[in-house]
Amino acid sequence: MLAQLLFVLISAAAIWLFARNVKKIRRNILLGKDIDRSDAPAERWKTMAMVALGQSKMMKRPVAGFFHILIYVGFVIINIEVLEIVIDGIFGSHRILSFAGGLYNFLIGSFEVLALGVLSACIIFLIRRNIIHLKRFSGTEMKGWPVSDANYILIAEILLMTAFLTMNAADYKLQALGVSHYVKAGSFPISAALASILPDNITALEVIERVCWWFHIVGIFAFLNYIPYSKHFHILLAFPNTWYSNLNNKGKLTNMASVTNEVKAMLDPSFTPPADATPGRFGAKDVTDLTWVNLMNAYSCTECGRCTSNCPANMTGKLLSPRKIMMDTRDRLEEVGNNIDKHGKDYQDGKTLLGDYITAEELWACTTCNACTESCPVNIDPLSIIVELRRYLVMEESNAPASINNMFGNIENNQAPWKYSPTDRINWINQ
Amino acid sequence: MNQLHIKTMADYMAAGEEPEILFWVGCAGSFDERAQKITRAVATILTNMGIKFAILGTEESCTGDPAKRAGNEFLFQMMAMTNIEVLNAYNIKKIVTACPHCFNTLKNEYPGLGGTYEVIHHSQLIQQLIDEGKLKIENGEAFKGKKITYHDPCYLGRANGVYEAPRAVIEQLDAELTEMKRCRTNGLCCGAGGAQMFKEPEKGNKDINIERTEEALALKPDVIAVSCPFCMTMIRDGVKLAEKETEVQVLDIAEIATKANGWS
Numbered sequence: 001m002l003a004q005l006l007f008v009l010i011s012a013a014a015i016w017l018f019a020r021n022v023k024k025i026r027r028n029i030l031l032g033k034d035i036d037r038s039d040a041p042a043e044r045w046k047t048m049a050m051v052a053l054g055q056s057k058m059m060k061r062p063v064a065g066f067f068h069i070l071i072y073v074g075f076v077i078i079n080i081e082v083l084e085i086v087i088d089g090i091f092g093s094h095r096i097l098s099f100a101g102g103l104y105n106f107l108i109g110s111f112e113v114l115a116l117g118v119l120s121a122c123i124i125f126l127i128r129r130n131i132i133h134l135k136r137f138s139g140t141e142m143k144g145w146p147v148s149d150a151n152y153i154l155i156a157e158i159l160l161m162t163a164f165l166t167m168n169a170a171d172y173k174l175q176a177l178g179v180s181h182y183v184k185a186g187s188f189p190i191s192a193a194l195a196s197i198l199p200d201n202i203t204a205l206e207v208i209e210r211v212c213w214w215f216h217i218v219g220i221f222a223f224l225n226y227i228p229y230s231k232h233f234h235i236l237l238a239f240p241n242t243w244y245s246n247l248n249n250k251g252k253l254t255n256m257a258s259v260t261n262e263v264k265a266m267l268d269p270s271f272t273p274p275a276d277a278t279p280g281r282f283g284a285k286d287v288t289d290l291t292w293v294n295l296m297n298a299y300s301c302t303e304c305g306r307c308t309s310n311c312p313a314n315m316t317g318k319l320l321s322p323r324k325i326m327m328d329t330r331d332r333l334e335e336v337g338n339n340i341d342k343h344g345k346d347y348q349d350g351k352t353l354l355g356d357y358i359t360a361e362e363l364w365a366c367t368t369c370n371a372c373t374e375s376c377p378v379n380i381d382p383l384s385i386i387v388e389l390r391r392y393l394v395m396e397e398s399n400a401p402a403s404i405n406n407m408f409g410n411i412e413n414n415q416a417p418w419k420y421s422p423t424d425r426i427n428w429i430n431q
Numbered sequence: 432m433n434q435l436h437i438k439t440m441a442d443y444m445a446a447g448e449e450p451e452i453l454f455w456v457g458c459a460g461s462f463d464e465r466a467q468k469i470t471r472a473v474a475t476i477l478t479n480m481g482i483k484f485a486i487l488g489t490e491e492s493c494t495g496d497p498a499k500r501a502g503n504e505f506l507f508q509m510m511a512m513t514n515i516e517v518l519n520a521y522n523i524k525k526i527v528t529a530c531p532h533c534f535n536t537l538k539n540e541y542p543g544l545g546g547t548y549e550v551i552h553h554s555q556l557i558q559q560l561i562d563e564g565k566l567k568i569e570n571g572e573a574f575k576g577k578k579i580t581y582h583d584p585c586y587l588g589r590a591n592g593v594y595e596a597p598r599a600v601i602e603q604l605d606a607e608l609t610e611m612k613r614c615r616t617n618g619l620c621c622g623a624g625g626a627q628m629f630k631e632p633e634k635g636n637k638d639i640n641i642e643r644t645e646e647a648l649a650l651k652p653d654v655i656a657v658s659c660p661f662c663m664t665m666i667r668d669g670v671k672l673a674e675k676e677t678e679v680q681v682l683d684i685a686e687i688a689t690k691a692n693g694w695s
Contacts, residue, residue, distance in 0.1 A: 060617075251590025252539035256504045260544065263508040283502065312620040312643075317636030365633040368500050368625030369585040374616055390502030404501050407629040411506055415492035416458040417629055426488050428460065428467035429437050429474075 007089040007217075014221035021228035025299055028337040032292030037244040044243045047379070052242040057377040061306070064128075067121035071157070074118035075235070078164075081111050085217050095171075098185030108186035112168060116190050119161040122154045129154075136305040139314075141324035146231070146303055153232050160219050167212035169194035170205045177202060182209075234302035238378045241300040244293050245379035250370045253387060258282065283391025286352040287333045290388060297380040298330035307372035307382060313365040320365035322372035322382035328357035329385060354389050363390050364401060435474050439488035440521045450485040452477075453523050455537065457530035458493050459660035465667065466529075466660035472685035473529050473553050475694050480560055484527075490517050494536040501626035508544065511536075515546035525549045527556050529685060531586035531659045532624075538591065552587055554597040554658050554684050561603060571691025574606040577653040579687075581608065582643065582666060583618035584659035597658045597684045604691060606654075611646050619643050621665035628661050644669025648679065658684045 037044075050056045055072060059065035084097045098104050128134050129150060137150070169191035174182040179202055188195075198205060227233050258280065261273035284290050307322035308314050314321050332353045339347045354360075363386055372382045393399045400408070407417045415422050443450050454477060460470040477484045495510030518526075526548050528534050538550035560566035579601050587593045594615045601608045613619040622632065622639030632638055644666055647655045655670070657663050660683075667681045682690070689695045 249535075249539050249591050251535040251586055253499060255508065255540060255543045259504045259508050263505065263512060266509070267512055282504070310617070312622060312639045313633070313635070316632075316639050316642055318633045320633070361633055364630070365635075366625050367585070367620045367622060367627050367639065369620035370589040371585075371617075371620065374589050387500070387502065391504055392502075394502035395505060400501060400503075401630050403630040404626060407497055407501070407626065408503055408506055411493050411495070411498055411510065415510070416462060417493055417497050418458065418462055420462045422489055422492075425456070425461045425491060426437075426439075426486070427462075428456070428470045429435055431464075431467050431471065 001092070004090060004092045010218060010221060011086065011089070014224055018224050018228070021225070024337060024341075025228060025233070028333050029292050029295045029299065031288050031333070031336065032290050032295040033288075035291040035293055037293060040247060043247055044245075047245060047247070048239055048243040051245075051377070051379055052238040055377070057375075057379075060375070064304075067124055070114075070117045070121045074114035074121075077114055078111050078118075080107065081164075082217070082220060085213070089217060094181055095183055095185045098183055104185060105187040108168075109189050112165065112188060112190040115161045115164050119158055119165075122157045122161075126151065126154050126158075136309045139305070139308060139321055139323070141321060141327050142303070142305075146327070149230050149232075150303070152226070153230065156219070156223050156226070160216060160223070163212045163216040163219065165191045165194060166198075167209055167216060169198055170209035170212065173198055173200075174202070174205050174209060177205075179206070231302045234300050234378060237296060237300035241296055242379050244296065246373075246381055246384075250373055254384075256282070256391070281392065282395035283393070284385070284388035285354050285392045285396070287329055287336055289392070290329070290353075290385060294329065294381070294385050294388075295333055297382075297385075298326050298333060300378050301326040301330065301380055302378075303327060304377065306375040306377065307380070310371040310375045312367055312369060312371065318362075318365035319359070320362045322386075325358060325362070325382045325385055326380060329353060332357050354392060358389060360393055360399060363393065364404075366390075435471065435478065437474060438485050440485045440490065440523075441488070443485050444521065448483075449522065450483045452482060452484045452525045452527050453518075453521075454484045454486050455526050455528035455530075455533055456486055456491060457528060457533040457660070459664075460529050461491070463660060463664065465663055469529055469660060469663070469683040469685055472683065472689045472695060473527075475689050476553075476557065476560070476566070476685060477527075479692075479694060480565055487517065487521075492517075494533050494541075496532045496536040497626045497629060499536070499540070500624070501629075507540075511541055511544050511546070515541060515544060518546055518548065523548055525551070527551050527553055529553045529658075529660065529683070531584045531590070532661065535586045535590050552591075552593060552596070552658070554587070554600065555593065557684065557688050558596040558599040561599060566688065566692075568600065568603045568688055568691035569605065571604045571606075571687075573690045573693075574604045574654070574687070577604075577606045578651065579604070579606050579608055579654040579656055580611055580647050580650050580652045581614070581656045582611070582621065582647060582662055583614055584657065584662050585618065585620050585624050587658060588618050589616060597656070600684050600688055601656060604687070609650050609652065611650065613646065619646065621659075621662040623661035623665050628664070640665035640669045641672065644673060648673055648675060652679060654687070655679060655681045656684060656687060657681060 055069055058068050087096050088094055129137050168188050171182060172188045172192055173195045175184050264271045265273060281289055287295060303323055305323050311322055339349055366386045368383060370383060410417050410419050414420060456470055459466040492514055493510055495507035499507035526537055531552060534550060534552045581598055581601060620639060621643055655666055657666055663681060663683060670676050670679050670681055
């Protein structure tokens with residue numbers, strides 16, 4: 001009875017805490033500017049089904065893609081078992097769903113195979129990160145917390161799966177010994193092999209089974225509450241992130257409406273801008289100048305580095321890393337969010353995304369080639385953030401490289417980016 | 432060089448006629464010495480196919496693409512609105528261009544500012560002419576047995592999903608089309624996009640065009656095919672730096688089509 005009460009209390013606390021942190025992230029994301037991404041719902045559902053649910057972009061890198069799908073499928077399906085564990089925890093029952101008989105045995109058996117799959121994949125991922133030192137997981141932004149974060153996630157999953165299999169092994173042995181509480185149910189293709197290393201003493205087995213049961217479920221609740229602080233939040237945001245992703249041709253940049261009004265007024269003096277037009281800032285200096293989709297992108301990033309490893313600027317040694325752009329955006333947004341919590345919503349800390357996190361040199365290295373947006377497995381768009389920050393640099397600060405300013409001057413004066421006379425435009429005919 | 436007779440929109444208007452299509456030449460195609468040859472190749476194809484086309488001539492201006500990519504939305508919209516005024520005044524319906532940057536901007540960014548046209552890239556026009564049986568290039572002796580690799584321009588490929596049209600031309604030839612590892616959606620940029628064409632690269636350990644040209648040269652091709660005037664400049668510079676310009680030609684898809692027909 002005490003165990004049941006404790007279980008209910010722990011579950012309630014875990015869920016309450018998780019909901020609170022998710023709400024905070026939602027509040028942070030909504031600090032971004034509004035953008036309408038509700039068009040073409042059918043295509044959006046399809047994109048989400050293909051890219052997030054179907055992991056269609058993951059297999060571009062077959063090794064990582066295969067093991068990631070193993071963990072993903074394992075994670076989703078083993079959650080059915082967690083449902084039973086929660087019911088058992090509340091009612092003090094044991095394997096309450098075992099009435100399903102053959103189906104139950106099949107499910108438990110599959111969970112075991114999947115658990116072994118998850119366990120192996122996590123070990124392989126740890127080896128790739130810490131022993132092979134894959135280049136994709138290095139870079140200036142991959143120091144300290146991002147490295148630990150990745151390892152914590154993998155270690156947590158290994159511990160959870162180990163506890164799960166050990167719990168089953170003890171259960172299997174207790175069932176075989178005919179201990180009354182342990183109903184004969186389930187099939188244990190993996191943990192049966194583990195059973196031989198466990199003691200034969202019933203009390204010891206009961207202790208092992210209970211300890212692993214508690215470790216597993218409390219571990220899951222703890223992990224749940226780790227996710228909002230971690231890059232692992234992608235397991236939730238991958239879905240809305242793909243649903244709200246850009247469906248236009250990748251080459252299309254937004255036309256700024258605020259600029260359209262000014263240009264129209266310039267070309268036609270009789271033009272009066274609409275009353276609701278707010279001048280504001282041109283481009284983005286801080287995270288709150290970006291759209292909420294940009295900000296959701298930042299929370300969806302799991303720092304896999306496919307964008308950066310395909311970025312032509314990054315691979316030729318330039319400072320730009322699209323992954324860093326996303327991580328900086330999230331870090332700055334968390335900082336802005338914490339400031340609001342501590343000092344109220346109008347607090348200014350004197351810092352901005354541009355300057356304190358992202359430098360002009362990074363921005364000017366971008367070729368706008370869309371390799372980053374193409375390679376992102378959850379359709380994150382670092383390019384739109386880069387362009388917004390460039391817009392601020394150019395239109396608010398007139399801070400462009402001299403050669404770029406020359407190009408602007410040529411377009412203004414000669415209608416071409418080079419210094420040629422407009423009358424020479426037809427010289428090619430007689431060349 | 433054969434003499435080209437090119438009419439402008441103003442010529443057509445004066446004669447009270449309308450062309451089938453506007454050929455948007457672009458700034459590189461107008462002023463860059465190497466790109467001018469591509470422009471002439473496109474004009475030759477249009478002429479020899481009997482297509483009624485016009486250029487804007489001196490009434491054409493920069494689309495504003497490099498300004499927009501560099502963050503100068505004011506300048507971009509100024510250029511766009513001025514161009515749209517000209518295009519709409521001439522009642523333009525269909526545009527072909529040999530520059531993927533112009534193509535992308537005209538196709539994707541002009542409609543929102545009041546300029547909606549059917550915009551195609553010259554590789555798409557050439558593919559269409561091949562499909563219709565009008566343009567035949569299979570007798571291209573100039574490319575017999577040659578090894579050709581194709582470099583995808585970002586603004587044609589990833590930006591607008593045009594991967595097959597330029598390849599269709601090469602596939603018609605009695606030549607071997609060999610792909611680089613980074614092709615189609617994985618294509619590597621030449622280094623010129625996003626206004627990089629107009630500035631020195633940021634500090635790094637290699638230039639992007641060198642990285643790309645090395646990849647192409649590793650295949651030991653006779654021809655590196657491109658379909659963008661900026662890629663042409665970047666890849667040619669890379670080939671020159673590798674001192675391979677006598678062995679490896681860098682040609683635009685339009686030039687391949689005209690050479691295969693013995694038109695140039």
